[in-house]
Amino acid sequence: MWEQQPKLPASSRTRRALPRQLPKASLSSLSLPLLHRKRGSFLHPLYTFLMPRSMAREQDILARPAPERPPRLTSRRIGIHTSTSGGIHNAAERAYRLGCNTLQIFSSSPRQWAPYELSDLQCEEMARLRARYDLKPLVIHTNYLVNLASTNPLFLRKSIEAFRGEVERALAVCADYLVLHPGSFRGSDREAGLLQTAAAIAASTQDLDLATGGLTILIENTAGAEFSLGSSFEQVAEVVDRLRGIVPIAACIDTCHTHVAGYDIVTEEGIYQTLQQLDTTIGLNNVKVVHCNDAKSPRGSKLDRHEQIGKGTVGLQPFRVLLNDLRLAHAAFIAETPIAKPGDDRRNIQALKKLVA
16 A cells, blocks of 8 residues: 655656745635535744753754664554754654654644745755655644634635645645644634635645645544534534545544544444444545544543543553554554653654554
8 A cells, every 4th residue: 555656856846836826816716616515933843842942952863873773663654743853854864763654744833824935955855765764654734823714804814825835835845645623613603614614725725736746635633622623523524525626635533632522432332433433424545644642631521632642541442443443554643742751752653553463
């Protein structure tokens, strides 16, 4: 399933030919193709939000000698959200040294609107390192500020432009997947919010050829905060179904979000029922990435607080089931676990690897 040829490096693609401005009609015509469709500092590591800068620098894997031999891998694609400190290409080197064969990154600051222009050199080096280390797929997580369900016209415009930038950068760096939270419908209703999110994705990607670029947008399920979209598999499926034939589209499932949204993934009977429900609604074949996160909060709490693998209210067994389910053998399993002390990233990767039969 991983025999496909690596994508061409960014240098072989016409990055500057990408339309830089959102088409003027995009915002006003958000719902046109969809209303009639039925369901069928970027350079700072992720962990700098969670720990002091001094500890973040201390634990950087690039500060240590390079490994003398390749890491032990499994039959699954296992990775972690990886720092891009020093340049986006450094994430590939970090992922390899941490023992990954897939990775997730931010392509710009996750909590700032300011766009980041990737250089051709960075994209080419990322492609070279990915090919050298067989790192695939490359997953990019969208900026947290983007809300394509916003009822504020100015914020919606900003979100559409920011998401378009995310798509352009993902194409430039030859990413496979771009993960997006479906947004918050505050000031509207859930169904209108889901419709608007789908329409805004279509508007954001006008004139961009995601299929040729090998890029698929993944809608991620959410924890179920009051106005958030995507806390049920049905809501994720609705957005995915509305966008079929418009853009390459699939899903990302987060274990912490699934658990705190109320699904039972802890008991033996519960996790198999949940997988059956996931297959019936979204389709397990459409789950391209699994975010492997334990949870600090109990089932149904709707509190999105990630924990180390096996140290929270989810426990180890659900990850064992997911990693060894042949229906998910095509998926990438990527941890977004907190780093409370140096080495936690490596320990979480190893914890997942040990669960693969």
